[in-house]
């Protein structure tokens with residue numbers, strides 16, 4: 048049941064007949080882990096908090112730097128030097144005090160994941176390095192937790208939802224070589240501010256869809272969006288039978 052304040056706060060979502068109270072209740076009951084509170088994780092955390100996700104676990108070991116403020120909108124000038132998970136938690140709480148926020152102010156290791164994932168319904172991968180992305184993928188498969196993942200650099204990005212336990216590929220089906228370090232990073236290649244805003248918002252959108260049952264989550268597809276030209280492609284992404292992480296699910 049929602050009180051009067053909540054009915055007002057979420058009224059624009061409750062007005063949608065295909066979302067309604069049932070969708071809002073599912074968001075309120077949900078627990079989401081967001082890994083990385085940078086350019087992608089900032090809008091993802093703010094939108095999921097604003098939309099009424101019941102509990103957010105925010106994980107980042109990094110401190111806010113001046114060069115982050117151009118795009119990492121959960122952090123303000125006064126946060127420079129502070130841990131990003133703490134800073135983002137403060138921003139989410141300022142937006143919606145009813146969201147339960149748990150701060151994990153460290154870089155997650157693979158060994159941290161099983162106990163964490165046992166407590167969440169969905170993981171948002173907004174991290175910026177391959178080792179944690181592959182570790183998250185494996186741990187999400189083991190825990191049967193859906194993984195919403197995006198990456199963005201320069202003027203373009205990509206987005207997908209990985210949930211191989213319920214069908215479709217995993218992250219490693221897309222990147223078979225888990226020793227790869229060829230990813231372009233924003234610190235090396237640059238990125239325009241709104242680009243991470245778009246993909247961080249898309250992360251939140253896919254998370255809302257998976258959690259509430261609204262629409263069709265991007266499982267089994269990879270969205271490629273070039274914001275420089277507005278070219279948009281949606282590729283079908285089949286699971287790889289010999290995938291070392293999820294192949295056992297497709298045998």
Ligand SMILES: [Zn+2]
Pocket residue numbers: 211216217218219220221286287290291292293294
């Ligand atoms: Zn796979």
